[in-house]
Amino acid sequence: MKHLRAINKKARAIGEAVAQVEAASAGTPTDMDEDVVALQQQPRPHVPMGCTLSFSPGWEVDAGGGTAGLCQPVERDIYDCYVTCFWPVQVPDHVNYSPDWASNCATATKDWRSLDLVFP
Amino acid sequence: MTVMQAPAYRRAEYHGFEAGGGHFIYLVSAGAIFEIDADVRTVLTRLDGQELTHAALVRELASDGRDTAEAEALVRELRVARLIQLGAAAPVMPQAPPADFPLQALVLNVTNQCNLACTYCYEFGADKIATPAGKPKYMTLDTARASVDLLIAEAVGRKAVHITFFGGETLMNFKLLRDVVDYANAATAAAGKAITYSLTTNATLLTPEIVTFLSDNRIGVTVSMDGPPEMQDKHRVYKNGKGSYAVIEPRLRTLIAHHKTRAITARVTLTEGVTDVVRIFRHLKDDLGFHEVGFAPVTTGEERAYSLDDNGMDSVLAQFSLLADEWLEYALRGESHGFTNVSETISELISGVNKSHPCGAGLGLMGVSPSGDLSPCHRFTDADTHTMGHVSSGIDRAKQGEFLKKGHVEAKYDCQSCWARPLCAGGCHHEAFVRYGDTGHANLHYCDWIRQWTDTCLRIYGVLAVQNPGFLERFAERKGLS
């Protein structure tokens, strides 16, 4: 620790923990995961494949640096995004704005071609 | 739609203080003490009354002329040490202590008889909670042996156990005491455990033989007394009203001169009219030669004639501070002073205790009444409302669990925002019961007092940490041995 001087046993124990964290992650605490972190940061944040982190709208590249692992609204099964995804922006919003968007798609596996973009 | 906000830093709960030219913080969540530099103070000031996101905080620090990497490192250090936190800390809910928490010490109430009739006595005075009518007045050897056996059986995993002899006037049952020590020495040796002893007495019955026995067996002695003659004789009187000072003085001198194996401590009860702390200390320490002198305000329910009012408490605290300054002067010279109230707090600060319960009562410590009933501590002995099993049948785990759940600091609403709670944890269960009728009630009548006192001791700690840290180390070692 550079700015804190431990002066009792409990503080020294905390100091050791700080030193360990610093040594293990070259200065990046392991519990910084609530922080905004950049993908290029080392060590890399954990990125789930297949969908975005629930708190990270605006994801542009995936863990591999490409777009294949991106969240559903962009590249994957857009029907599922519409039905289950919490994120209300890039997909048609069936609650407030486009309740009928999927009305001519009775069976998604068969009718998915009849889904179209939403024009505001 | 879900609204997302970037989490922001806020200050963790701490108590800041200055001492010896340095700045310090006492971190409440841990009981840790840190000396902090100007950079840390800057961060804490920036977060005073507001929250800042990581980016905003780093930006502000950098705007002071720091380079960004340094500012990042500073924020990380504070974050990992938990001086600052992102968002609100998760609330900690009361946890029941493990049901099989091992016993460490028993207080044997070898008799509930006393040859004095101190007017403020919690055992027999107006605030008593004990109901000794119809119960044995003296503990028998069988009960004492069963107590020792219980202690050994319940001290699972402990290397050493402790027995405190208590009363009434303990020495009214000295014969038992001698036999118990023999029995307990043998029994603990057979169980592969060490044992230590202590005893509390009013000193009226001390004889040279008893003193020799106490010294030979390394039995620590605490003498309850109130000070020089006029103070001692104010409340500590025989049943006929006669004061006890003249009787105990020569006995104390013998005790202090001949008991060489343990520190001899005086414990003073402060009451209305007996608040001259400095004078009492001088008399007990310098004139009589006690090694340690500790003070405690009397426990009272309502407005008893002897209870301390606010003025009394203010005067007590002011004098405590005078003695505390003296304690510090001694410590800076590397000498021990003997004002127990400071020594106790300092030793807790050294290790950084963070208590779930105010004391060991009902946890590692229990009281045993003359009849063998178990209670949370010596002050609850023979109070039917607080029995917690019997030495022959063992600890009543259900009652113990209930007592401990109530007494857990997290269950005391008023203490949740108090920075002194790692040390106080709501205060004495017995006092809470006498004052509020509930062992789980926070002792709100002395909060200001506790916080002021804790702050005083923290400052002493800070000065020593800057000017004579070696003393703190030696102190910690010595405490560990006592």
Ligand code: SF4
């Ligand atoms: S009893 Fe008072 S001083 Fe003690 S922890 Fe609770 S609020 Fe703080």
Ligand code: SF4
């Ligand atoms: S309950 Fe009170 S008297 Fe009993 S051990 Fe705890 S602090 Fe002491």
